[in-house]
Amino acid sequence: MRLNDLMRVSLRQVMRHRRRYTGVVLAIALGVAGFLNIVTMSREVKKNFNENLDLIGGVTILRIYFDNQRSYRPQWFREQTLAALKRLDGVKELSLTAVKYSQTNFQGRHFAFTTMAVDEGFWQVRNFWPLTGKLFGLDAVTGHKREVVLGAELAKKIFGDTHVRGKDLEINQEIYLVSGVLGGVTDSGLANSVFLPLTTAEDRFPGRLLADRLYLRCATWDDVTAVAAAIPGIVKSCQSPEELHVEGSWEALKRVQLLAWWIEFLIYLATSATFLLGGVGIWNVMMAAVTSRTREIGLKKAMGAEDRDILAQFLSEALCLSVGAALLGAGLGRIMMEFLSYIIESRPPENLFFFGVTLAFLFAVVIGVGAGLYPSIRASRMEVVTAIRYE
Amino acid sequence: MNKLASSCQVNGALIRVTDLCKTYDNGIDLIHVLHDVNLKVYPGEIVAIMGPSGSGKSTLLFILGIFLHPTSGSYFLGGQDVLGLDRNAQAEFRRRRVGFVFQSCDLLENSTVYENLEFPLIYAGVDRQDRPERIAAALERVNLGHRIHHSSNRLSGGERQRVAVARALVNQPQVILADEPTGQLDRTHGHSILDHFAEIVSDGKTAIIVVTHDPEIAAECTRVSLIRDGVLYEQ
């Protein structure tokens, strides 16, 4: 039997009995679509999670600092170190800061507090947002502006209110403009701090300002461990790593990772279950087809079909089903992927999709052959006369 | 092999069956259906086989088409020992040398008349562009040219029977084995089928064996054999 005849006959057969096969095909197609979306979207979704959920967002942040109190030679982060860290795989963004103690006199009262000199990326890295007013941005940092953001508690202590945008605050005998009050802070140290552009602090603060703290956000929680392990080496390649410390929320990270692992595991389980069900479905449908088409098999053998012609026909029908289902699933999966990408506003690389499609087609062929083989062999071994006399 | 086959056709029988026995075992007891059947059929002959229901006519035809193996005996077709063939050679034998019309005039369901006639050609490896012509010619012989794209499920009983006959003819086999090919036909169509059979065997190379209950049909054949209690008698 020639290949093109085989294809034509099998396709015709499947199309004519499509109602019998709809369930199986749909099951496999859904499995394929789900699989494709796990392959392509899981990283994007995780990234999105990390960006949006403050709850677990914290676990992707690493705090890197030099403990200068214990060192005779104070250290700070150099330009090339920052650049090297930014290039590291799995690093999303970083923010350089320095800390100094300062004081103010306001309406005759005296306040002492921590001032954090930060760059424009700080809010983003730490997931902070303005409670009132706004958080100063790139223009303030590059323009060396005298703007500050207050922690909410400190704002209340000094002004008795958090709506303080536009007010003046004197720090170390210089006047700064308050641009906003910080929200999203649970740490009382930060709630009692003043934040100002790093550049401004470098210009105006007495003494030497050491930018010795770095906050680094990883792309996903899966990257955190690897990034943390790589940091000392990278710093060392650029400058002395003496008294360098890397801190993370290791306990929370473990819990989040475990949770994510379970979710992923369950999704994979569900997908393989659909695949498995699809396989069982094909097996079942093909077995039923062999029984209900016994006379057809007998007739074809009487017309001179060899065992392998019958085998090839049933096998290629099973393949038509599974590959057709994979095709449908790829289409469905693509639509789902586009939709998800649109929702979370980040799209996976195109070759990941093709990788997933290739894998799904391989699966489909394995399922088609695996589940279709036994019924096909049974069909091909049938004796002509039993098939003809079968009712 | 083919040279041998053609020399046999000139000199002697196309089909030579000797001492053929068939016993069915239905699990409880043995059913002896055929006893020492001897049969010779020469090219150009149409042999009618008659006999009461259940006498073993279909069984004999199944053995001749090697859908069924005899319990003992020998069967040569064109000098070839047919019973010694392996499974693939049997399939080859069925698709090149015999055409079969089943008593129940089985057609492939949910298929058109054309598709029914196409399968023997597919299995015989006939080129796709040569098929329509041969299918049309075979259908013309049974006066069904106008039903070529009809669905087999929508044919009348007689039409189904004629399609089954056309399917047996389409590969131009050496032997046509027809199990009551006229059972559901009126006299005119029945006789016209017999006329076509006569035309086919007139080439002097083909032989046809027809099982029938109709004495009028039998009368048109070259010879009539009778099966009674599993024994074949020449008439």
Ligand SMILES: Nc1ncnc2c1ncn2[C@@H]1O[C@H](COP(=O)(O)OP(=O)(O)OP(=O)(O)O)[C@@H](O)[C@H]1O
């Ligand atoms: N597989 C089988 N097992 C047991 N007995 C069988 C089997 N097949 C056929 N028989 C019996 O063999 C006998 C001959 O059957 P066969 O079909 O050859 O009869 P027939 O002459 O063609 O009859 P009819 O004219 O009714 O078609 C019958 O009695 C039948 O019951």
Ligand SMILES: [Mg+2]
């Ligand atoms: Mg019969």
